Amino acid sequence: MRFAWKHKDLLGIEPLTAEEITYILDAARAFKQVGERTVKKVPSLRGKTQINLFIEPSTRTRTSFELAATRLSADVINIATSASSLVKGETLKDTARNLEAMNADIIVIRHSAAGAPHFLAARLKASVINAGDGAHEHPTQALLDAFTIREKFGRLSGLNVTILGDVLYSRVARSNIWLLTKMGAKITLAGPSTLVPRVFEQFGCRVTHDIEEAIRDADVINLLRIQHERQRKTMFPGIGEYAALFGLNQERFARAKPTALIMHPGPINRGVEVDSEIADGARSVILQQVTNGLAVRMAVLFLCTGGKL
Amino acid sequence: MKPLWIRNGRVIDPANHVDAVRDLWIVDGRIADTKPPGDAEILDATGRVVAPGLIDLHVHLREPGRSDKETIATGTRCAARGGFTSVVCMPNTTPAADNTGVIAFIKQRAAEAGGVNVFPAGAITKELAGEELAPIGSLKKAGVVAITDDGRCVQNNELMRRAVEYAKMFALPVLDHCQDDNLSADGVMHEGYWSVALGLRGWPAAAEDVIVARNILLAELADWHIHCQHLSSARSVQLVREAKKRGVKISAEACPHHFTLTDAALKNYDTNYKMNPPLRTEADRQALLEGLADGTIDCIASDHAPHCAYEKEVEFDAAPFGIIGLETELALALELVHQKVLSLPALIEKFTVNPARLLGLDRGTLAVGAPGDVTVMAPDWEWTYDVTQSASKSRNTPFHGRQLRGKAVATIVAGRIVWREE
Amino acid sequence: MSAVPLMDAAALDRALTRMAHEIVEQNPAADALAFIGIRTNGVPLARRLADKVGAICRCAPPVGELDIGMHRDDHGLRAELPVVEPSHIPFDVTDKTLVLVDDVLFTGRSIRAALDAIMDFGRPRRIQLAVLVDRGHRELPIRPDFVGKNVPSARRERITVRLAETAGRDEVVLEK
Numbered sequence: 044m045r046f047a048w049k050h051k052d053l054l055g056i057e058p059l060t061a062e063e064i065t066y067i068l069d070a071a072r073a074f075k076q077v078g079e080r081t082v083k084k085v086p087s088l089r090g091k092t093q094i095n096l097f098i099e100p101s102t103r104t105r106t107s108f109e110l111a112a113t114r115l116s117a118d119v120i121n122i123a124t125s126a127s128s129l130v131k132g133e134t135l136k137d138t139a140r141n142l143e144a145m146n147a148d149i150i151v152i153r154h155s156a157a158g159a160p161h162f163l164a165a166r167l168k169a170s171v172i173n174a175g176d177g178a179h180e181h182p183t184q185a186l187l188d189a190f191t192i193r194e195k196f197g198r199l200s201g202l203n204v205t206i207l208g209d210v211l212y213s214r215v216a217r218s219n220i221w222l223l224t225k226m227g228a229k230i231t232l233a234g235p236s237t238l239v240p241r242v243f244e245q246f247g248c249r250v251t252h253d254i255e256e257a258i259r260d261a262d263v264i265n266l267l268r269i270q271h272e273r274q275r276k277t278m279f280p281g282i283g284e285y286a287a288l289f290g291l292n293q294e295r296f297a298r299a300k301p302t303a304l305i306m307h308p309g310p311i312n313r314g315v316e317v318d319s320e321i322a323d324g325a326r327s328v329i330l331q332q333v334t335n336g337l338a339v340r341m342a343v344l345f346l347c348t349g350g351k352l
Numbered sequence: 353m354k355p356l357w358i359r360n361g362r363v364i365d366p367a368n369h370v371d372a373v374r375d376l377w378i379v380d381g382r383i384a385d386t387k388p389p390g391d392a393e394i395l396d397a398t399g400r401v402v403a404p405g406l407i408d409l410h411v412h413l414r415e416p417g418r419s420d421k422e423t424i425a426t427g428t429r430c431a432a433r434g435g436f437t438s439v440v441c442m443p444n445t446t447p448a449a450d451n452t453g454v455i456a457f458i459k460q461r462a463a464e465a466g467g468v469n470v471f472p473a474g475a476i477t478k479e480l481a482g483e484e485l486a487p488i489g490s491l492k493k494a495g496v497v498a499i500t501d502d503g504r505c506v507q508n509n510e511l512m513r514r515a516v517e518y519a520k521m522f523a524l525p526v527l528d529h530c531q532d533d534n535l536s537a538d539g540v541m542h543e544g545y546w547s548v549a550l551g552l553r554g555w556p557a558a559a560e561d562v563i564v565a566r567n568i569l570l571a572e573l574a575d576w577h578i579h580c581q582h583l584s585s586a587r588s589v590q591l592v593r594e595a596k597k598r599g600v601k602i603s604a605e606a607c608p609h610h611f612t613l614t615d616a617a618l619k620n621y622d623t624n625y626k627m628n629p630p631l632r633t634e635a636d637r638q639a640l641l642e643g644l645a646d647g648t649i650d651c652i653a654s655d656h657a658p659h660c661a662y663e664k665e666v667e668f669d670a671a672p673f674g675i676i677g678l679e680t681e682l683a684l685a686l687e688l689v690h691q692k693v694l695s696l697p698a699l700i701e702k703f704t705v706n707p708a709r710l711l712g713l714d715r716g717t718l719a720v721g722a723p724g725d726v727t728v729m730a731p732d733w734e735w736t737y738d739v740t741q742s743a744s745k746s747r748n749t750p751f752h753g754r755q756l757r758g759k760a761v762a763t764i765v766a767g768r769i770v771w772r773e774e
Numbered sequence: 775m776s777a778v779p780l781m782d783a784a785a786l787d788r789a790l791t792r793m794a795h796e797i798v799e800q801n802p803a804a805d806a807l808a809f810i811g812i813r814t815n816g817v818p819l820a821r822r823l824a825d826k827v828g829a830i831c832r833c834a835p836p837v838g839e840l841d842i843g844m845h846r847d848d849h850g851l852r853a854e855l856p857v858v859e860p861s862h863i864p865f866d867v868t869d870k871t872l873v874l875v876d877d878v879l880f881t882g883r884s885i886r887a888a889l890d891a892i893m894d895f896g897r898p899r900r901i902q903l904a905v906l907v908d909r910g911h912r913e914l915p916i917r918p919d920f921v922g923k924n925v926p927s928a929r930r931e932r933i934t935v936r937l938a939e940t941a942g943r944d945e946v947v948l949e950k
Binding site: 045046047048066069070072073074075076077080081082084085086087088115342345346348349350 | 895
């Protein structure tokens with residue numbers, strides 16, 4: 044059985060078809076098994092070089108991509124700079140030139156500016172994988188979220204998925220919205236009106252500012268982190284008010300469906316987005332998301348380097 | 353200098369209600385009505401349109417200070433190639449044109465370039481900081497034709513009011529780049545579906561509308577002219593339309609990119625589509641077309657804003673706003689005629705009699721005795737824009753490779769052909 | 775393309791029966807035997823061989839399914855990618871005699887990939903190779919231990935094996 048994978052890069056979920064998404068999730072099942080064996084390595088990317096370019100810092104995503112590449116037998120180099128030193132020193136264009144000169148096969152980039160992966164992909168022969176660009180997309184997060192949901196429910200189509208929190212500035216929300224709508228799930232977005240504006244209805248989502256209503260029929264509740272770094276003081280009055288109005292506490296959780304899954308891209312603000320007990324409880328799949336992240340990233344790396352394009 | 357005889361062209365001179373095939377003479381740098389004795393240089397304009405020299409009242413020539421992006425010499429060459437005989441240059445240079453020294457420098461450089469006419473605009477406030485009035489009277493003496501803080505916008509309404517009242521004394525129109533700094537803070541494009549899809553910070557049309565409304569009220573209060581630059585929003589057009597009905601001294605301009613493109617063009621994060629005001633929605637674009645058709649929008653201007661390649665070739669957030677436009681402006685404007693939004697004479701008004709009237713210039717007309725500034729154009733000439741051949745030092749345009757219809761074929765300033773199509 | 779039939783259902787069954795006897799003959803200690811089928815057609819063939827061997831020696835050798843997509847040597851060189859799925863080997867391969875089963879042996883590269891893949895699961899005592907058809911044109915030094923039928927072929931020709939479990943009928947055809 045063969046499949047024509049036509050993308051050199053993975054810049055977002057938006058350009059993918061439902062069929063391509065399904066192919067990634069199916070392949071990820073095979074790669075998950077690799078991590079369960081004694082020999083946790085396959086030779087598919089032997090001799091290939093992956094550079095992790097994390098301009099915006101992140102330990103967990105970077106480690107996940109590093110481990111994914113290593114398990115595929117690729118060599119990994121980590122470059123981590125803060126955005127400010129990049130501005131003082133090298134431009135993104137010069138960074139791209141240097142990467143080209145290093146003859147890397149894969150560049151995994153996380154950057155605070157939306158469109159930075161597109162910038163590199165247009166200039167490099169290497170496969171560019173977006174690990175998060177500003178508020179635009181975080182495609183592997185949405186893929187691992189989908190994998191986790193599918194693992195539990197056997198499907199994505201027809202499920203009610205609620206995404207709760209700071210949607211406006213969230214790349215995780217955007218990638219999830221693209222993926223879940225392509226796969227036939229029904230999405231509800233919930234949070235303060237300043238962070239969950241009506242414009243999202245144009246993306247096929249239901250928008251509500253009432254958390255009770257949002258979680259009542261949800262099969263999956265995906266909690267977003269309230270972001271301090273990109274938050275402007277004008278958007279809402281503070282953590283205390285957010286937790287009181289939109290925090291997933293025990294009382295609200297009790298009124299959700301007994302089969303509802305709790306997800307979070309991490310890191311969690313315990314006591315703000317969600318109560319500790321719920322985050323650690325039986326219906327939380329937050330840890331499985333991390334494991335699945337590795338499998339999904341292996342699948343993505345395998346695919347983007349696998350076809351002769 | 354020999355007289356210039358422009359033969360057999362379709363002369364369209366809206367200022368004098370002329371639209372007929374006839375000859376035109378320029379003698380001693382001025383329009384004449386009879387053939388002079390002796391021989392003349394002949395420019396055959398058969399099949400062409402002959403108009404008063406076009407005026408672009410919004411360009412950035414970048415000198416003094418950023419001659420790496422553009423100089424007065426290269427910018428005026430662009431103007432000539434685009435068919436423009438006069439340009440009004442904006443004061444956001446380094447140092448800003450908030451003192452007579454800079455104005456004198458600009459005039460000197462323009463004279464050295466020896467091409468099209470350069471009319472400087474002076475600043476409203478010192479260093480364009482929006483805090484203290486610039487020496488507007490001295491600037492008028494030094495030769496500015498208008499004042500503006502373009503690049504920036506005076507946020508303090510009381511200060512703006514006083515500036516308008518003061519400018520009235522010198523009969524200087526006030527031009528305004530209408531933008532509320534707080535509503536637009538951190539934004540890089542129009543706030544709407546596309547800013548959400550692309551994950552970029554946007555700012556709403558209201559940031560422009562609120563200042564247009566402010567300007568209408570202050571123009572009424574001071575009973576003096578405020579000209580709203582580069583309108584991009586449907587609501588702005590509507591506000592100006594209603595204010596004009598009431599007789600308020602308000603006017604407006606639009607740039608070709610705003611009536612040609614929309615925010616959907618930003619889909620690939622190409623910084624050649626990043627400008628301020630930003631490209632907005634199709635509904636806004638349609639409102640601009642209506643505003644041009646019904647006269648709400650008086651002028652068309654380019655907001656020619658050169659930037660070096662290295663400055664624009666960065667991630668979208670970091671790129672400066674602006675595109676060059678002098679060489680594509682006429683063709684994009686002629687699209688309005690091809691699409692029957694405007695007649696050709698009505699379009700020519702927007703480049704001639706309207707800006708001239710606003711600025712109090714004795715230009716934009718082919719009346720006898722007027723300065724011999726003429727633009728000869730071929731409205732149906734099909735060509736492809738190749739920015740690599742541009743006279744500009746910069747290359748930041750979204751129109752490279754675009755098929756265009758309509759071109760200037762000769763640009764004449766004071767009876768001298770400063771540029772012609774080979 | 776014209777299709778030349780090489781084996782019908784009866785011929786296929788006779789070949790497998792003969793191979794099963796050969797396997798038992800070469801491996802007197804049948805209780806350490808296990809079969810590993812290479813996806814896709816190798817799997818039903820492995821099950822059939824395991825059943826036949828089991829009938830001969832009255833035992834039940836285990837059967838595993840091996841996916842070789844992650845071990846191929848042509849990653850990045852072809853326009854299309856394999857669909858990779860999890861392997862399913864429900865027994866420990868260490869110290870076992872494995873009979874690796876595939877439908878057609880051609881260049882030998884799939885078998886090389888399968889050998890690498892199996893090593894990720896443990897350390898077999900011995901690996902033997904059983905193929906239904908050997909069509910020649912080896913590019914690596916791989917040789918089968920048990921062969922159903924030798925079919926000399928031109929490179930351009932295609933040999934297709936269809937099995938009842940997946941395609942509804944048993945046959946082997948050559949397409950020119």
